[in-house]
Amino acid sequence: MKTENQKAWFFVLPVLALVAFNALIPMMTVVNYSVQETFGDNVFFWQGLDWFQQILRSDRFHAALGRQFLFTFLILIIEVPLGIAIALSMPRKGFWVPVCLVLMALPMLIPWNVVGAMWNIFTLPDIGLLGYFLNHVLGINYDMTQDPVAAWVTIVTMDVWHWTSLVVLLSYAGLVSIPDAYYQAAKIDGATNWAVFRFIQLPKMKTVLTIAILLRFMDSFNIYTEPFVLTGGGPGNSTTLLSIDLVKIALGQFDLGPAAAMSLIYFAITLLVSWLFYTLMTKDDQN
Amino acid sequence: MQKRSIVPIVYILFLMLPIYWLVAMSFKTTNEILSGFSLFPQTFTLDNYATIFTDPSWYWGYINSILYVSINTVISIAVALPAAYAFSRYRFLGDKQLFFWLLTNRMAPAAVFALPFFQLYSAVELFDTHLAVALAHCLFNIPLAVWILEGFMGGVPKELDETAFVDGYSFPRFFATIFVPSIKAGVGVAAFFCFMFSWVELLLAKTLTAVAAKPIAATMTKTASSAGYELGLLAAAGTLTIIPGAIVIWFVRNYIAKGFAMGRV
Numbered sequence: 358m359k360t361e362n363q364k365a366w367f368f369v370l371p372v373l374a375l376v377a378f379n380a381l382i383p384m385m386t387v388v389n390y391s392v393q394e395t396f397g398d399n400v401f402f403w404q405g406l407d408w409f410q411q412i413l414r415s416d417r418f419h420a421a422l423g424r425q426f427l428f429t430f431l432i433l434i435i436e437v438p439l440g441i442a443i444a445l446s447m448p449r450k451g452f453w454v455p456v457c458l459v460l461m462a463l464p465m466l467i468p469w470n471v472v473g474a475m476w477n478i479f480t481l482p483d484i485g486l487l488g489y490f491l492n493h494v495l496g497i498n499y500d501m502t503q504d505p506v507a508a509w510v511t512i513v514t515m516d517v518w519h520w521t522s523l524v525v526l527l528s529y530a531g532l533v534s535i536p537d538a539y540y541q542a543a544k545i546d547g548a549t550n551w552a553v554f555r556f557i558q559l560p561k562m563k564t565v566l567t568i569a570i571l572l573r574f575m576d577s578f579n580i581y582t583e584p585f586v587l588t589g590g591g592p593g594n595s596t597t598l599l600s601i602d603l604v605k606i607a608l609g610q611f612d613l614g615p616a617a618a619m620s621l622i623y624f625a626i627t628l629l630v631s632w633l634f635y636t637l638m639t640k641d642d643q644n
Numbered sequence: 645m646q647k648r649s650i651v652p653i654v655y656i657l658f659l660m661l662p663i664y665w666l667v668a669m670s671f672k673t674t675n676e677i678l679s680g681f682s683l684f685p686q687t688f689t690l691d692n693y694a695t696i697f698t699d700p701s702w703y704w705g706y707i708n709s710i711l712y713v714s715i716n717t718v719i720s721i722a723v724a725l726p727a728a729y730a731f732s733r734y735r736f737l738g739d740k741q742l743f744f745w746l747l748t749n750r751m752a753p754a755a756v757f758a759l760p761f762f763q764l765y766s767a768v769e770l771f772d773t774h775l776a777v778a779l780a781h782c783l784f785n786i787p788l789a790v791w792i793l794e795g796f797m798g799g800v801p802k803e804l805d806e807t808a809f810v811d812g813y814s815f816p817r818f819f820a821t822i823f824v825p826s827i828k829a830g831v832g833v834a835a836f837f838c839f840m841f842s843w844v845e846l847l848l849a850k851t852l853t854a855v856a857a858k859p860i861a862a863t864m865t866k867t868a869s870s871a872g873y874e875l876g877l878l879a880a881a882g883t884l885t886i887i888p889g890a891i892v893i894w895f896v897r898n899y900i901a902k903g904f905a906m907g908r909v
Contacts (some may be wrong), residue, residue: 359735368730369742371723371785379783380749384758446651455897459890460656463663464647466889468844468861473884476877478669479662486665489681518659579753582846600755607759620756627751 381607390617408618417602418619422626425578425599431513432520437570440524444532446557447525458517458529461522473586501588505595512584512596519583520573527569531562534620567638574634578627599623663886669879677875692880702881705860708774709843710888712857715778717838720785721831725824733802746787757783762851772854779853781842788841789834796830808819810860829899836896843889860885 391408393401412418431509448454482488482500487584491499501507535557543553581600582589590597590605603623607616669677670692671685696702730736731743762771762779770776804826808818824831850862864881 359733361736363736365734365736365739368726372727372746372790374741375719375723375782376746376749376786379761379780380752382658382764383757386763387756402880415690443651443655446648448649457652457656459893459897461659462893463886463890464659466840466843466886466893467882468846468885469665470846470861470864471885474878475662475666475882479665484677484681486661486683493681518662521655522659551769553780575751579751579755581753598754602753603753604758607755608750613759617758624752624756627753628748631748631751636706 361484387617387620390613391621392614394614404614408614409622411453412615412619412622418622420594421597421599421602424595424597428513428516428580428598429574429577431571432516433573435513435517436521436563436573437566440521441523441528441566443525444528447529447555451535452477458526463523464519465522469582470586472515472519473583476511476518476583476587480511501592503592505592508588508592512587514582515587516577516580520576523567523572524569527565528562531565532558535561563638567635570638571631571634575627575631578630647802657826666879666886667883669875672876672879672885674874674876676746687789689876692876693878693884696880696884701703702860702863705858705863705881708857709849709859709885712774712777712849712859713779714793715774715844716781716785716842717835719778720782720789720838721835723787724786724793724834728790728797729819729823731790731794732797734803739828743790746790749787750784752783754845758847762871765852771852772856774857775861776852777849777857778842780848781845785838785841788837792834792837793827793830796827796833800826832896833899836892836899839892840889853874 392404392406394404395401396432447457464472477485479485480499480501482492488499491497498504499507501511520598531608539557540553543557548556580598580602584596584598585601585604587594591599603616603619606612606619668683668685671688671690672682673689674686676682676686731739764791765776765780770779800823804822805818808822809815813822843858846859846861849859853859853862860881864878
């Protein structure tokens with residue numbers, strides 16, 4: 358189908374040059390820092406793999422990594438089923454379709470720090486809509502600056518608010534591509550709603566769901582701005598996710614060596630898990 | 645009205661609540677916000693917006709953001725088009741590996757790159773320019789644009805290319821006048837996603853700018869800390885950042901759902 362043509366490389370060259378400039382040079386800088394120690398003034402000392410060993414053994418890194426996995430796990434387990442359920446109940450055609458899509462996509466187009474700031478003023482205990490409602494109408498003691506559980510509930514809710522629509526849009530795109538004939542056939546066979554979902558809708562959504570899960574994994578695993586603005590990693594360290602901790606070490610304490618080693622370990626974990634997801638979800642196709 | 649349409653309605657209400665709160669706050673005075681809870685603005689004021697539209701340090705934030713986002717979108721699409729064509733039409737040495745490597749760049753946490761980016765763009769003397777932010781955002785936007793465009797191009801039959809060449813079209817002329825217009829929906833979707841991810845990103849944009857190209861989102865964080873809590877002003881600025889996205893999304897509303905669905909995984 359495709360023709361073999363090595364000249365196609367010329368078409369790819371501009372992309373290669375731009376992405377390489379942005380990816381390879383900073384990556385090499387990070388690698389460079391990760392094996393050296395510096396006391397400022399651009400004086401560096403060879404450090405070998407000490408930073409990597411130090412990071413891999415540090416309790417602080419384990420704790421941040423644990424919180425990061427917990428956060429990403431909660432995000433995926435909530436957003437994916439919820440997104441599918443919403444996509445299934447959306448109208449297939451008519452006036453309301455574009456209205457729904459535009460309204461649903463709106464949260465994704467808000468700058469990330471505005472999302473954080475917006476949820477901050479939304480949840481303020483005495484003057485925020487949600488905070489006031491929980492504290493003064495329902496009588497629940499809610500203050501995310503004091504209570505780690507409240508802080509976690511808030512950042513997870515914020516992310517569900519922010520990104521579930523991505524899963525909805527992708528699932529919906531998969532659903533509308535199913536021809537009516539499939540549903541008619543299922544009706545004649547007397548298939549239940551569950552059977553229709555399991556044997557017609559789910560297989561048709563598989564490709565787009567793979568994209569959705571991969572994107573949600575990568576983006577939630579790398580999340581920084583929104584929780585940083587909302588909770589600043591607190592109370593204590595309870596919502597200090599991996600990126601927040603990394604920025605604290607790199608820019609707060611200016612420990613470039615450990616921060617660089619941590620960056621590389623972080624990137625390697627993201628790559629590994631993405632690859633695992635990808636292989637698991639596309640396994641059936643290859644057989 | 646069907647029973648199941650209750651689900652999307654409840655979901656959309658949930659999405660709109662924090663946005664409503666932000667908009668409502670932007671019409672309140674800071675005094676009213678701090679003095680207690682009120683569901684609607686009691687003393688409706690446009691002062692917050694007036695401040696933003698008359699103070700250059702505020703409105704230049706918007707102009708800066710829109711400038712670098714536009715430059716980024718143009719660059720991303722311009723270089724992604726030929727690359728996506730190559731991936732969709734030809735086999736060449738290392739094509740699959742290259743495609744995967746491009747996608748891995750979306751997985752790199754921005755926090756990893758912040759400091760090296762600052763050093764790199766200082767070294768090439770682009771620090772604090774719109775071009776610097778636009779180029780830096782290419783890191784994650786180009787792979788995405790290639791991915792989406794390749795999906796759309798795969799849907800165009802190869803016969804189109806062959807017929808055009810038989811008719812005596814040169815490649816550049818065929819590409820510009822026949823091929824690209826035939827996937828304009830795909831270009832729209834790709835441009836939309838480039839706009840979106842460049843508009844919402846802050847960490848790199850903030851790292852690479854100081855004064856001259858400072859994005860609006862960074863202006864907000866600074867004002868919030870230096871002038872105490874001017875919540876009304878902050879809410880107005882936040883509200884204004886939603887508008888460009890809302891306009892763009894309205895134009896591509898019929899294509900957004902298709903965008904990712906046609907990409908290859």
